[in-house]
Amino acid sequence: xxxxxxxxxxxxxHQDPExxxxxxxxxxxxxxxxxxxxxxxxxxxxVLAALGSPLANKYAEGYPGARHHGGCELAxxxxxxxxxxxxxxxxxxxxxxxxxxxSLAVLAAYAALLRPGDTVLALGLPYGGHLTHGSPANFSGRxxxxxxxxxxxxxxxxxxxxxRALASAHRPKAIVCGSIAYPRHIDYAxxxxxxxxxxxxxxxxxxxxxxxxxGGVAPSPVPYADIVCATTHKVLRGPRxxxxxxxxxxxxxxxxxxxxxxxxxxxxxAVAAKAVAFGEAATPAFRRYARQVVAxxxxxxxxxxxxxxxxxxxxxxxxxITVDPAPLGVEGxxxxxLLAAAGLVLDCCALPxxxxxxxxxxxxxxxxxxxxxxxxxxxxxxxxxxxxxEIDVTGARxxxxxxxxxxxxxxx
Numbered sequence: 001x002x003x004x005x006x007x008x009x010x011x012x013x014h015q016d017p018e019x020x021x022x023x024x025x026x027x028x029x030x031x032x033x034x035x036x037x038x039x040x041x042x043x044x045x046x047v048l049a050a051l052g053s054p055l056a057n058k059y060a061e062g063y064p065g066a067r068h069h070g071g072c073e074l075a076x077x078x079x080x081x082x083x084x085x086x087x088x089x090x091x092x093x094x095x096x097x098x099x100x101x102x103s104l105a106v107l108a109a110y111a112a113l114l115r116p117g118d119t120v121l122a123l124g125l126p127y128g129g130h131l132t133h134g135s136p137a138n139f140s141g142r143x144x145x146x147x148x149x150x151x152x153x154x155x156x157x158x159x160x161x162x163x164r165a166l167a168s169a170h171r172p173k174a175i176v177c178g179s180i181a182y183p184r185h186i187d188y189a190x191x192x193x194x195x196x197x198x199x200x201x202x203x204x205x206x207x208x209x210x211x212x213x214x215g216g217v218a219p220s221p222v223p224y225a226d227i228v229c230a231t232t233h234k235v236l237r238g239p240r241x242x243x244x245x246x247x248x249x250x251x252x253x254x255x256x257x258x259x260x261x262x263x264x265x266x267x268x269x270a271v272a273a274k275a276v277a278f279g280e281a282a283t284p285a286f287r288r289y290a291r292q293v294v295a296x297x298x299x300x301x302x303x304x305x306x307x308x309x310x311x312x313x314x315x316x317x318x319x320x321i322t323v324d325p326a327p328l329g330v331e332g333x334x335x336x337x338l339l340a341a342a343g344l345v346l347d348c349c350a351l352p353x354x355x356x357x358x359x360x361x362x363x364x365x366x367x368x369x370x371x372x373x374x375x376x377x378x379x380x381x382x383x384x385x386x387x388x389x390e391i392d393v394t395g396a397r398x399x400x401x402x403x404x405x406x407x408x409x410x411x412x
Contacts, residue, residue: 030042030409031404031405031408031409031410032343032400032401032404032405033343033344033345033400033401033404034343034344034345034365034366034379034400034403034404035345035365035366036344036345036346036361036362036363036365036366036379037345037346037347037360037361037362037365038180038208038234038319038320038321038347038360038361038362038364039180039207039208039231039233039234039347039362040233040234040362040364040365041233041234041235041236041237041364041365041368042237042365042368042369042409042410043233043237043238043239043273043277044237044276044277044280045410046276046280047237047238047239047273047276047277047280048273050239050269050272050273050275050276051239051269051270051273052269053269053272055074055075055078055268055269055271055272056267056268056269058071058072058075058268059265060072060075060076060079060265060266060268061259061260061264061265061266062259063079063255063259064076064077064079064080069265075266075268075271078268078271078272078275079097079098079266079268079271081275082095082097082271082272082274082275082278083095083096083097085275085278085279085282086243086245086274086278087245088282089214089278089281089282090210090213090214090220090222090228090245091220091222091223092222092228092245092246092247093246093247093248093251094245094246094247094248094250094251094254095243095244095245096108096243096244096246096254096255096258097232097241097243097271097274097275098258098259098263098266098271099241099242099243099244099258099262099263100241100242100263100267100270101231101240101241101242102205102207102229102230102231102242103130103131103132103242104242104258104262104263105229105230105231105242105243105244105258106130106132106140106203106205106229107132107139107140107262108229108244108254108257108258108261108262108263109203109227109229109244109254109257110140110143110144110174110203111257111261111262112227112250112253112254112256112257113173113174113201113203113226113227113250113253114144114173114174114201116143116144117143117144117145118144118145118172118173118174119144119145119146119147119170119171119172119173120134120140120144120145120146120147120172120173120174120175120176121146121147121148121149121163121166121167121170121172121174121175121176121200122134122146122147122148122149122175122176122177123148123149123150123158123176123177123178123179123182124148124149124150125148125350126150126350126352126353127148127149127150127151127179127182127350127352128151128179128180128181128182128322128349128350128352129148129179129180130178130179130180130205130207132205133146133176133178133205134146134148147166147170147172149162149163149166150162150352151182151352151353153352153353155313155314156312156313156314156352157184157313158182158184158186158187160187160190163175163190163191163194164194164197167194167195167197167198167200168197168198171198171199171200172198172200173200173201174200174201174202174203175191175194175195175200175201175202175203176203176204176205177191177202177203177204177205177221177225178203178204178205178206178207178208178229179205179208180207180208180349180360181320181322181349181350181360182313182320183297183301183312183313183315183316183317183318183320183321183322184313184316184317184318185209185218185219185317185318186204186209186219186221188204188219188220188221188223188224188225189224191204191224191225192224192225201226201227202224202225202226202227203225203226203227203228203229204221204224204225204227204228204229205229205230206221206228206229206230207229207230207231207234207242208231208234208235208318208319208320209235209318210228210230210231210234210235210236211234211235211236211237211281211290211319211364212235212290212293212294212318212319214235214236214278214281214282214286214290215235215281215286215287215289215290215291215293216287216290217287217290217291217293217294218317218318222245226246226247226250227244227245227246227250227254228244228245228246229242229243229244230242230243230244230245231243232274232277234319234362234364235290235293235319235364236277236281237277237280237281237286237364237368238273238274238276238277238278238281239270239273239274239277240270241267241270241273241274243274244258289367289368292367292372293319293363293364293367294316294317294318294319295372295373296363296366296367296371296372296373296375296376297316297318297319297320297321297362297363297376298315298316299373299376299377300321300361300363300376300377300379300380301315301316301321301323302315303376303377303379303380303381304321304323304380304383304384306380307328307380307381307383307384308327308328308384308388309323309324309325309327309328309359309384310323310324310326310327311323312324312351312352312358319362319363319364319367320360320361320362321360321361321362321363322349322351322358322359322360322361323358323359323361324351324354324356324358324359325358325359325387326356328384328387328388329387329388330387331356331357332348332349332351332356332357332358332359333348333357335359335387336348336359338386338387338393339359339383339386339387341393341397342382342386342391342393342396342397342400343396343397343400343401343404344379344382344383344386344396344400346359346360346361346362347359347360347361348360363376365409366379366407368409369404369407369408369409370407371403371407375403375407378399378403379403382396382399382400
């Protein structure tokens, strides 16, 4: 992995020792535990350098060539580079790189295509849908009439017959395909077909798989969806943020939905960091990385199944795995706490057609550290051993620290 990103500890310790110690402790936490959260990764030092650049000081409301503030000449260049790299990387006619998050990208997509009260068909939250796919606690569930499709109770796969039937019955204005906990590839061609049958827009929420798309190991939603929403972190290894891809015919509507409708000024340091990440993702090294991410996830899923955990859908096509720890005698939330104490950091998630919570894991970060299939097998043994009570937390924590030490996220 690359050298350690510079942390101005001397300056920060003098100016604000309390915050300096927090940052140093977080760096230590990341270097001594295993980050198995599917939505997290280690950005490169180049990405982190862009985030900490003087562009953090620049106010740049608007778009290149049409800003509301002076002094944006270089901000314009940075944003054009990010846009050009994104459109080339994903084969899209237009890209908006300003959304501050994936959720804001989805909000902008809805704003571009819908009006309050419109009907939207999306994967239900109990089956892996996101908060922006109709949660009553979220703007989506308050402003739009969401109808939820689900997954087959036996296979755990998206129920395509149900999708078609619900679309025919409710005639939604938009259909959303995408998930935060579905480990298989989405059949974008199928969703395009159904959307066309009922006259709906198709929105792909590709926050999780977009990095795999960039690496050539997952199907692209770009040829099928009217709008693709995504994040720039996760597998893509960029800064925390969002982006939108669309065709030329929707470019103006999307841009106006981002600014001025849902956001003010762009975070230009993040835009520059996105440009760096897109450049990195266009390299052969990133394609090799993406292949290893998927290979690691498949091995980890298989090893967890061998250890007795119930793996949803029987495996994975992506970086993401969801499992039920109940066969080992522990519920999801309790399991997450035990594993966190052992240094295995992961998430809980809903389990389809079940009241209990499961575990959601990802292999993006540990693959960035250089781990391979052998390490995935060891992680599975550690995880299951802790949950069965065969490996005490202290012993597991020591093994995790040793493993993380052999594969530091940053060196130097």
